[in-house]
Amino acid sequence: MAFYLDHAATTKPCEQAIEAITACLREHYGNPSSLHRVGLDAQLAMDGARAVVAGAIGAQPESILFTSGATESSNLALRGAASAYGRHRPHIVTSAVEHASVRETITALEAQGFSITRILPDENGVFHAADFLDAVTDKTCLISMMLVENETGRILPVAETFRAVKRRYPHVITHCDIVQGFLKLPVKASALHADLMSMSAHKIHGPKGVGALYTAKGIRLIPVTTGGKQERGLRPGTESVPLICGFGAAVQYMQPTIDARFAQTQDLRRKLLAALSSMDGITLNSEPEGSPYIVNFSVHGIRSEIMLHYLEQREIYVSSGSACSKGARSGVLSAYRIPEKQADCAIRCSFSEETTPEAIEALLCGIREGQAQLIHQNMH
Numbered sequence: 001m002a003f004y005l006d007h008a009a010t011t012k013p014c015e016q017a018i019e020a021i022t023a024c025l026r027e028h029y030g031n032p033s034s035l036h037r038v039g040l041d042a043q044l045a046m047d048g049a050r051a052v053v054a055g056a057i058g059a060q061p062e063s064i065l066f067t068s069g070a071t072e073s074s075n076l077a078l079r080g081a082a083s084a085y086g087r088h089r090p091h092i093v094t095s096a097v098e099h100a101s102v103r104e105t106i107t108a109l110e111a112q113g114f115s116i117t118r119i120l121p122d123e124n125g126v127f128h129a130a131d132f133l134d135a136v137t138d139k140t141c142l143i144s145m146m147l148v149e150n151e152t153g154r155i156l157p158v159a160e161t162f163r164a165v166k167r168r169y170p171h172v173i174t175h176c177d178i179v180q181g182f183l184k185l186p187v188k189a190s191a192l193h194a195d196l197m198s199m200s201a202h203k204i205h206g207p208k209g210v211g212a213l214y215t216a217k218g219i220r221l222i223p224v225t226t227g228g229k230q231e232r233g234l235r236p237g238t239e240s241v242p243l244i245c246g247f248g249a250a251v252q253y254m255q256p257t258i259d260a261r262f263a264q265t266q267d268l269r270r271k272l273l274a275a276l277s278s279m280d281g282i283t284l285n286s287e288p289e290g291s292p293y294i295v296n297f298s299v300h301g302i303r304s305e306i307m308l309h310y311l312e313q314r315e316i317y318v319s320s321g322s323a324c325s326k327g328a329r330s331g332v333l334s335a336y337r338i339p340e341k342q343a344d345c346a347i348r349c350s351f352s353e354e355t356t357p358e359a360i361e362a363l364l365c366g367i368r369e370g371q372a373q374l375i376h377q378n379m380h
């Protein structure tokens with residue numbers, strides 16, 4: 001039996017999403033910008049999905065822009081806001097653990113002349129709202145902070161930080177990458193005090209290649225791409241109506257079960273953390289208070305890829321815990337002061353409602369046997 005424990009990387013599309021996509025490909029093939037009925041039909045299908053996605057974060061449909069995924073959403077949010085608001089305020093505050101889609105975009109803005117403050121966690125790996133607030137000045141145009149960090153599952157104090165920033169510096173635009181929290185934790189735009197939020201469909205059993213950007217009323221963005229008037233002119237190009245419908249269907253599938261899934265996953269994660277803590281040669285890289293959906297740990301003396309492929313032979317699919325993009329170290333674990341040697345042995349497991357106690361048992365068994373065999377092999 002195969003156990004897929006890499007849901008933070010991507011999820012299997014749900015049947016509802018697959019059905020919505022195929023139905024849309026067959027029935028709503030029009031261009032939503034066309035003025036005739038076939039176009040209107042596609043437009044209506046897309047409007048339905050927009051209302052569903054907006055509803056999931058307590059927002060109005062007109063605040064949702066569809067994109068090709070969270071990477072594009074964050075590019076549009078950060079580059080768009082920096083162009084619109086950064087001329088006289090060329091400073092950006094962000095966390096040191098952002099996903100590459102935010103991290104690299106901010107690095108590109110730095111190369112264009114923006115000054116960047118990257119906030120580190122304290123020596124216990126905990127982020128403090130005060131550290132972000134203290135970094136903001138009259139020259140800051142933008143703050144970008146992710147909700148759930150995708151390598152260890154730490155939850156950042158986004159609501160507390162954004163509320164404090166908005167109170168003291170109302171002009172600062174707040175952006176949050178909510179990808180790993182969307183429909184896993186209860187996320188509402190207003191409660192988060194976020195002006196901009198990036199989302200992705202393929203992390204919530206929707207299709208790949210579609211996502212959304214939430215934009216609060218009155219927020220100006222300069223578009224990154226130029227073309228037609230689609231998506232308020234901010235994301236020109238004919239919309240992928242089938243993928244958008246699949247996204248909407250996945251949101252509808254996931255939304256009613258946020259609390260039940262949270263409790264179920266929390267229970268599994270607690271058991272896994274307890275078991276890992278009692279094993280020799282394992283160090284946890286996640287915190288007990290983190291997202292229930294992600295666990296990161298290091299198996300001493302066995303490099304991530306070696307353990308990953310050992311588990312793969314047993315049809316247990318995990319991720320190497322420190323390397324997001326194909327073997328390149330992301331620097332997230334080192335931001336938590338996790339030593340390089342430990343980071344090189346990190347494994348990330350990530351869950352969904354499909355994860356069973358048997359999967360956790362199989363994982364623990366695989367790691368125990370892997371420790372015995374691989375360390376033994378290493379010694380000979």
Ligand code: PLP
Pocket residue numbers: 008009068069070071072099101146148149150177179180199200201202210211
């Ligand atoms: N942000 C986070 C936290 C992620 O985990 C991911 C996915 O890897 C992304 C952004 C990128 O999302 P997408 O694949 O939709 O561009």
